[in-house]
Amino acid sequence: MENLREILQTTMRRFGLLDKNCCSIGTTEISLVQSHILYEIDKRHHPSMQEISEILGMDITTFSRQIQSLIKMELVEKRQSFQDKRVYELHLTTQGKIIATSIDTQMNQFLNEVFSYMTDFEKETVIRSLTLLNESMAKSKMCCKPVQ
Template identity: 60%
Template sequence: MENESPNENLRGLFQLLTRRFGLLNKTCCSAEGVDVSLVQSHIIYEINRQHNPSIQQIAETLNTDITTFSRQIQSLIKMNLVTKTPLKEDRRISILSLTEEGKSVNNSIDQQMNDYLQEVFSGMNDFEKETVIRSLKLLNDRMVKSSVCCTAPWE
């Protein structure tokens, strides 16, 4: 390990980070007594972030196939977290919104993540925090510009 170059164990570093964020867990979050998967958490977040998004818009944002995505939406509707309303001008398009319970779950997940990150960053000085944040922004920007962006590199 001492003789490894900084790039030799990047995969291991990303895998460890993934595990520490709990991204491999079946349930990523428990909020308001509701267990939410990582995918469902992303959907809830995007519905909240975007203004009256359609199913297609959220599926594209998350780079998810529409069939798989539709099953997730149905699951969130059954959990009373999301509503789906046909667009008046074109009933083939459905608009997604969070129910009051969905908003509450989203706020709870936000608070949990913010508390967790605040704890993580509390052990860093301002320079270290700024360096991590700047590096994450740079990494995200480079990933978007990658030729294999938004898919696993081995697909």
């Protein structure tokens, strides 16, 4: 069996997960973290700052800095919740929605092209395997933490 870490490292490189900027939409440069934030906000109805930071596994201070940069880029708005004034909800601006949709389209085109080299059985096998890997990682006590 091939070195599993080498396989995963190569996959991450090919996905561009080590690149500083993952996407260029017109003149807007979006980092990988910003792309993840836009995606998660877009998926949910008026999510709170805390909700998205927890989903992404980011501490709230680091997350707040990222949100501030997205606000300056005019991609995200932060609004006080009507139900609880201590909570701030996140909303995509019109430009933010355009950027999020564009990134989603680019990623889907990339994945469709990658999967076009596989048979239906191979595609299903990869998807099932990735689902199983994600489920196992969620159960791991060591997952997603720096190596000591």
